[in-house]
Amino acid sequence: MAVLNNPAVVIIAFYKRIPSELETRMYIESSKSANFLFSFITAVYVFAGIFGVLLAERIAVKFGRRKPMMVNSILMLLASGIGGIMFYSDSEAVLILHRILSGLYCGIGLILSGMYAMEISKFTMNSVKGSYGTYDRWFQLSITVGICCSSFLGIDKFLGNKERWPWLLVLNAVPALANWFLCLCPESPVYLHLQTSDPSRTSNAKKALQRLCEHEDVGSEMSDLKDKATKQKNLKFLDLTELVKEPKLKIRLFLVCFLQIAQQLSGINIVSVILGIKVYPMFRLQ
Secondary structure (H helix, E strand, O other): OOOOOOOHHHHHHHHHOOOOHHHHHHHHHHOHHHHHHHHHHHHHHHHHHHHHHHHHHHHHHHHOOHHHHHHHHHHHHHHHHHHHHHHOOOOHHHHHHHHHHHHHHHHHHHHHHHHHHHHHHHHHOOOOOOOOOHHHHHHHHHHHHHHHHHHHHOOOOOOOOOOOOOHHHHOOHHHHHHHHHHHHOOOOHHHHHHOOOOOOHHHHHHHHHHHHHOOOOOHHHHHHHHHHHHHHHOOOOOOHHHHHHOHHHHHHHHHHHHHHHHHHHOOHHHHHHOHHHHHHHHOOOO
8 A cells, every 4th residue: 555655756757757856846846737646546546445345245255265365366466467567668557557456456355354364363362361352453563564564665775766666566466475375274164154055064164173273172163153153144234325224333334434534534644645755855864
C-alpha cells in the first residue's frame, strides 16, 4: 500500500519526462493533472482491494482458506511481472493495471488469511497461557511492519530513485511466493468439517486437527469443532444490502464503520501519501 509513497516525485518525473527533481516539484505545485494522476494511481489500489474483500468470503465458503491463498498469489506474480515492464515502458496504464491486480490480491488475501489464522489459532493457542488475543496483536503488527518496510525500501538511497523504482513493483513477488509454504500446512478444520457433500469430512477435519495440535487424541477438539460448525451452519449469509437493512446489526455495523472511519480521519494515510512530495523535502530528508 505504501510502496509508491516515497518515490512519488520520481514516478511523476518518469511519466512527465522531467529531468530534475526541482523542476518536478515545481511542476507538482502548479499542475493539478500531476496530483490527480498520482492520487488516481493510489486510489485504484484501494478500490480493487474493496472488490477483493467482497469477493473473498464467497471464495472461502466454496473453496476453503489455504488453497485459495496459494492460488491468489498468482495475481501478485502477474502484477510483479507487469511491474517489470516499467523498466521498458512509460505507459501509465501499465502501472494502473499493476495497482489493480495488487489491490485484488491484498483484498482477497486480507480476508482469507484472517479467517484461516483465526480458525486454526482456536486449536493451536488455547493451551498457551496468556494467548488470548495473540492473533489480533500479531496480525495488526505484521501489517504495520509491512508498511514500514515498504516505506523504507522506497527511500531514495535504496530503491526509490529513477533507476531502481520499478523494483518496488517487481519485489511484490517475494511475499506472494511465501504463500506457497502453505502447502506444508493443513486446511482449516472448521472448513473441512463444514463440507457436508464430502463423506470423509470428519476424518479430514480430524487429521487437520492432529497436525495442528501435534497429538493423536483430539476428542475434545473435535467436540469443540462440531459445536462451532453447528453454529456456523445456522448462520445466514447476508450480502451487503441485506447487512445494511438488518435491524439487529445496524448499531454494530455503525460502530465498526465509525471506528474505521475515525481511524482514517486521524490523518495517518494522508501523511504517508504526501511523505515523498511534501514532508521529506520540508526536513531535507531523501
